[in-house]
Amino acid sequence: MAVLLTRGDLRPLFEESRWIEESLQLCADALMTAHHGAMSWLLFPVAAEDQFVNVQLESAPVMGTYLRVFPDRCFPRRPMDGQPALLLDGKTGTLRALMAVDDLNHWRTAAPVALAARELAPDNATILALLGSGAQARYQLRAIRHTVPSLESVRVFSRTPKNRQRFAEEMSTALGLEVVAVDDPGQAAREADVICVTAPATVVEPSWVRPGALLTTILPGAVPAEFGALLVVPSMSGPEVRSSGWDPRHGLSSPTACRDPGQIDLTLVDILRGAVDMRAEPRQTVAYEQLGVFGWDVPLIDWACRRGQEISQCTQCDLA
Numbered sequence: 138m139a140v141l142l143t144r145g146d147l148r149p150l151f152e153e154s155r156w157i158e159e160s161l162q163l164c165a166d167a168l169m170t171a172h173h174g175a176m177s178w179l180l181f182p183v184a185a186e187d188q189f190v191n192v193q194l195e196s197a198p199v200m201g202t203y204l205r206v207f208p209d210r211c212f213p214r215r216p217m218d219g220q221p222a223l224l225l226d227g228k229t230g231t232l233r234a235l236m237a238v239d240d241l242n243h244w245r246t247a248a249p250v251a252l253a254a255r256e257l258a259p260d261n262a263t264i265l266a267l268l269g270s271g272a273q274a275r276y277q278l279r280a281i282r283h284t285v286p287s288l289e290s291v292r293v294f295s296r297t298p299k300n301r302q303r304f305a306e307e308m309s310t311a312l313g314l315e316v317v318a319v320d321d322p323g324q325a326a327r328e329a330d331v332i333c334v335t336a337p338a339t340v341v342e343p344s345w346v347r348p349g350a351l352l353t354t355i356l357p358g359a360v361p362a363e364f365g366a367l368l369v370v371p372s373m374s375g376p377e378v379r380s381s382g383w384d385p386r387h388g389l390s391s392p393t394a395c396r397d398p399g400q401i402d403l404t405l406v407d408i409l410r411g412a413v414d415m416r417a418e419p420r421q422t423v424a425y426e427q428l429g430v431f432g433w434d435v436p437l438i439d440w441a442c443r444r445g446q447e448i449s450q451c452t453q454c455d456l457a
Contacts, residue, residue: 139232142445144239149448150441151244151276157283163440164249167433168372168406176376176430195376197435201227205238224442234442241441243276245434246427249371249405250353251280253425254331256408257369257415258351262330263289268322269336270295270304273355277333282312285331290315292325295336334359348420355427362400366424371405373398375431 150156174197181190196202207220222238225231262285267274270293282288291314295301301318309316319325326332326345334341334354341359346352346366354360360368405425407413415423 140234140442140446140449142234142236142442142449144237146449147237147441147445148240150444151240151279154283156444157248157280159444160244160248160437160440161252161255161280161284163436164252164433165409167436168249168431169409171372171374171432174376174432174435176378176434178378195430195434197227197432197439200435200439201225201233202230203435203438205242207242222438224438234446236438236442236445238438238441240276241438243272244280245437246273246355247276247280248437249431249433250277250333250355250425250427251284253353253369253371253405253427254281254351255284256405257423257425258285258331259349259419261287262351263287264329264331265291266325266329266332267291267293267304268295268325268332268334268339268341269293270297270301270318271335273335274304274333275308277335277353278308278316279312281331281333282314288314290317292317292319292329294319294322294325346422348422351423351425353425353427357428360424360426364424366422367402368400369403369405369408369423369425370401371427371431373401373404373406375429376434378430 150160174195176193176195178194179192181192191207193205194202202225203222204225205220205222220237220239220242222236223232224234224236226233265278265281265285265288267278274293278291291308293301293304293316295304298318298320305316305318308314322339323342323345326341328347330350332341332346332350332352334352334356337356339356339359340361341352341364343364352360352366360366403413408415
């Protein structure tokens with residue numbers, strides 16, 4: 138019988154340390170075992186003017202397939218809440234679960250960034266800069282707080298003063314960490330040990346970044362080709378991308394989207410396997426660029442389904 142998992146059932150997975158750590162290990166395992174599967178992305182208009190819907194399908198050889206439906210992200214006025222996903226059994230094709238994946242959608246991006254920060258951030262990093270104050274910044278802060286426990290303060294910049302101030306107040310209270318809103322992206326980034334770019338159209342100036350710092354981005358163009366940092370990407374391979382219907386952006390799903398592979402110095406896979414010592418050059422600035430879709434998506438939703446059911450059952454027992 139298929140199960141229904143709400144946001145409330147799944148939210149502890151992204152807040153409690155034991156589940157956060159388990160999700161990070163799952164991402165690492167998915168990268169290193171290279172079970173990437175296949176994906177297809179369909180973007181199509183609906184009846185109302187200027188409204189679009191995304192349908193994303195991903196499959197892995199063992200876990201099965203999931204289908205996610207959500208408003209198109211290129212229209213920021215569209216709410217991101219209410220994203221359903223269907224998880225199908227890998228052997229029988231039957232429906233395993235209907236899940237609310239609003240939080241998981243952000244976590245599937247934030248968790249691997251935090252995994253990279255654990256491996257690439259300078260020793261005893263104390264200052265984090267966030268360029269962006271949206272949902273992704275919130276999840277990245279939660280995840281990196283777990284993987285870089287030496288953090289003492291956070292500086293956040295976004296283009297809207299009210300948004301960055303609200304972010305600072307909310308996250309300071311939620312995490313018990315000093316989070317300060319600043320008026321300039323350079324002011325946020327200078328002297329920071331880790332800089333995370335989560336806002337579109339952000340280009341980091343080399344003069345903002347101190348030697349030895351880690352810069353992470355989930356958006357193309359944030360790290361100019363002439364930046365001079367050691368460029369790290371998650372992997373050189375990902376799910377096979379199959380275009381379906383009207384899908385003008387499917388090329389962006391390539392793991393090396395917008396990058397000449399010759400510009401890439403290392404992968405997170407290399408580092409996780411111990412092929413290189415990232416602490417050997419403490420003054421080497423590192424840029425971690427995570428674009429496209431990688432092999433952790435289906436294993437992550439499979440994990441969330443299993444753990445979400447356990448949490449839901451425990452909650453029901455407690456109420457009984």
